[in-house]
Amino acid sequence: MRNGITFRKYSPYHNVDANAEYPEVFFHTSTCDERAHPGHARKMKALMDHQGHAALFYEAVEGGHAGASTNAQKAYAVALTYQSAEKHSKNPATVTTIRGESLFVRQWAVCVDSRAY
Secondary structure, three states, X not given: OHHHHHHHHHOOHHHOOOOOOXXXXXXXEEOOOOOXXXXXXXXXXXXXXXXXXXXXXXXXXXXXXXXXXXXXXXXHHHHHHHHHHHHOOOOOOOOOEEOOEEHHHHHHHHHHHOOOO
């Protein structure tokens, strides 16, 4: 039990405070992650929602621990990350959406996917 007590001191999950104010968080995971089960991110998102904190969540169906299996998937995930960061920057660019998806995400994903790796 001693290890469990020590772990709880450092565990983000066990230290989320319902009365604290946090910036919006973006959780990104993969259904096929063989190292960190996606249940951890799902559980953290659910806890934050339950406590009334703002949190975004994206789960890639493929990709394993890297979170993407193709350049297009990686580009999409990176674009979502940048969009989340942009949303909270001091001078955010105007974000245009098409069916709820940011045009920024689409343009960035197309740009990165077209590169040869």
